[in-house]
Amino acid sequence: MADVAITAAKSLFIVLLVVQVMGLGVFFERKVSALIQDRIGANRAAILGFAGLGLVNTLVADPIKFLLKEDVVPAGTDRVLHFLAPVLSLVPVLVTFAVVPFGDVLQVGGRTINLQAAELNVGILYVLAMVSLGVYGVVLGGWASNNRWSLLGGIRGSAQMISYEIAMGLALVAVVVTYGTLDLQEMARAQGHLLWGWLPAWGILYQPVACLIFMTAGVAESKRIPFDLPEGESELISGYFTEYSGAKHLMFMMSDFVEVVLVAALVATLFFGGWQLPYLLRDGFHLPWGAALALPSSAVALLQVTSFAVKLVFFTWLQIVIRWTLPRFRYDQLMRLGWQGLLPLGLANVVVSALVIVLAGPAA
Amino acid sequence: MSPLLFLLLAALTVASALTVVVHRNPVHSACALVVTLCLLAVFFLGLDAQLVAFLQVIVYAGAIVVLFLFVIMLLNLQVEARAMAGALLVGTATAGGVALAVLVVTALRRAAVPAAANPPAGFGETAALARQLFTVYLLPFELTSILLLVAIVGAVALAKK
Numbered sequence: 001m002a003d004v005a006i007t008a009a010k011s012l013f014i015v016l017l018v019v020q021v022m023g024l025g026v027f028f029e030r031k032v033s034a035l036i037q038d039r040i041g042a043n044r045a046a047i048l049g050f051a052g053l054g055l056v057n058t059l060v061a062d063p064i065k066f067l068l069k070e071d072v073v074p075a076g077t078d079r080v081l082h083f084l085a086p087v088l089s090l091v092p093v094l095v096t097f098a099v100v101p102f103g104d105v106l107q108v109g110g111r112t113i114n115l116q117a118a119e120l121n122v123g124i125l126y127v128l129a130m131v132s133l134g135v136y137g138v139v140l141g142g143w144a145s146n147n148r149w150s151l152l153g154g155i156r157g158s159a160q161m162i163s164y165e166i167a168m169g170l171a172l173v174a175v176v177v178t179y180g181t182l183d184l185q186e187m188a189r190a191q192g193h194l195l196w197g198w199l200p201a202w203g204i205l206y207q208p209v210a211c212l213i214f215m216t217a218g219v220a221e222s223k224r225i226p227f228d229l230p231e232g233e234s235e236l237i238s239g240y241f242t243e244y245s246g247a248k249h250l251m252f253m254m255s256d257f258v259e260v261v262l263v264a265a266l267v268a269t270l271f272f273g274g275w276q277l278p279y280l281l282r283d284g285f286h287l288p289w290g291a292a293l294a295l296p297s298s299a300v301a302l303l304q305v306t307s308f309a310v311k312l313v314f315f316t317w318l319q320i321v322i323r324w325t326l327p328r329f330r331y332d333q334l335m336r337l338g339w340q341g342l343l344p345l346g347l348a349n350v351v352v353s354a355l356v357i358v359l360a361g362p363a364a
Numbered sequence: 365m366s367p368l369l370f371l372l373l374a375a376l377t378v379a380s381a382l383t384v385v386v387h388r389n390p391v392h393s394a395c396a397l398v399v400t401l402c403l404l405a406v407f408f409l410g411l412d413a414q415l416v417a418f419l420q421v422i423v424y425a426g427a428i429v430v431l432f433l434f435v436i437m438l439l440n441l442q443v444e445a446r447a448m449a450g451a452l453l454v455g456t457a458t459a460g461g462v463a464l465a466v467l468v469v470t471a472l473r474r475a476a477v478p479a480a481a482n483p484p485a486g487f488g489e490t491a492a493l494a495r496q497l498f499t500v501y502l503l504p505f506e507l508t509s510i511l512l513l514v515a516i517v518g519a520v521a522l523a524k525k
Binding site: 078081120122125133135151155182 | 414
């Protein structure tokens with residue numbers, strides 16, 4: 001019973017963390033874009049004159065507006081699939097966080113709790129499986145809407161997501177080869193030691209190419225500019241979710257943003273130490289020049305969770321900045337980048353990583 | 365997996381598999397196929413085969429059926445034309461299915477079922493499976509990859525025609 005309660009608490013914690021970061025992401029989307037384009041950005045909504053730099057606008061007014069809008073289902077739609085598509089889009093992304101570790105271990109009352117909602121020995125394959133199921137929301141939403149723009153968006157979306165899943169998978173193969181495990185928690189722990197006594201051995205040092213490929217493919221999976229052809233505002237209105245309004249529209253928007261947070265979480269975990277804070281071990285800080293600071297287990301866990309959350313926010317912010325900096329790809333450029341750029345690069349990276357590990361031994 | 369859960373999941377699997385065949389709308393058939401494949405993955409999970417379960421989801425549910433849907437949507441098939449489904453075809457298919465079921469059941473009843481042995485430690489884990497795959501079953505594994513390569517080359521050759 002206690003085990004079930006602990007797992008439930010861990011699941012609730014990671015979902016709440018993700019939703020908080022997603023909210024910040026939406027805030028960045030409105031205000032960072034304004035900053036980049038030399039505008040003021042969302043500042044209309046206020047509670048008793050308090051606008052909170054637009055936070056009231058993005059975190060209070062926007063969701064209420066979405067939830068209160070009429071839910072329009074156009075004539076000629078496939079009602080069942082039209083209803084299911086937003087669910088199929090959001091649920092797979094949210095459940096992916098089950099295997100993302102947000103801390104090392106927490107000692108409570110003689111128990112050692114692994115700070116990861118689900119310990120699967122296939123960890124990273126679970127991520128790929130759930131990401132690949134996310135395509136259905138896009139495809140079915142596009143098809144069930146009975147609208148040409150939606151259908152085109154759905155077809156573009158499925159082609160794009162399948163193409164970039166391959167590059168993403170290849171980047172992950174190289175990472176798996178480096179760490180010798182599929183479990184994300186083991187990968188995060190493997191990044192805890194120091195190189196030459198001072199440099200944290202984060203994955204980016206071993207797999208810079210895989211990091212680049214993974215990040216690119218991840219941005220493409222979230223279907224945002226520069227990879228927003230499935231939505232393509234200027235040509236397809238809103239692509240696969242043109243015919244959605246109110247809460248269902250919000251669910252599609254939300255799944256895009258949760259995907260951004262997911263990519264941030266995976267990039268942080270695989271390449272930037274996950275919950276690792278440099279020089280923080282299980283019993284406290286051990287600085288390279290010999291100074292040490294002993295800390296209780298709960299303080300260490302809190303610092304690790306904070307470190308993970310900060311990395312999550314940083315990589316979410318980075319993706320928002322990318323989205324407002326780059327122009328959109330043309331469709332042929334998108335496909336060429338995926339199949340002729342990232343795919344061969346990913347394959348070469350796997351071969352080189354495997355060769356290095358066979359010749360020089362595993363990294364961790 | 366408890367027997368009750370097994371029966372419930374089995375009933376669901378058969379129902380969704382029947383939907384694949386019976387439903388007139390090809391998109392709904394494809395969706396039912398995804399459900400069937402995911403339920404099969406749950407059975408693999410119940411047998412401690414996590415790797416097989418998730419590979420099943422990645423390869424079949426996540427890639428192959430998406431391509432089915434892609435083609436259905438490109439051709440914009442609304443409702444399947446039932447020109448083929450005459451009485452003769454339905455009769456033959458039913459007879460074939462029943463014959464297959466009889467064959468499988470008889471074979472299974474005659475087979476000596478080994479007593480349920482406790483699986484060794486680490487059974488179904490990725491490392492254990494990989495060790496088997498790359499030592500004992502290395503030759504079949506490599507032959508399969510050559511087979512897949514041949515299929516890819518064939519597909520490219522057909523596409524270039």
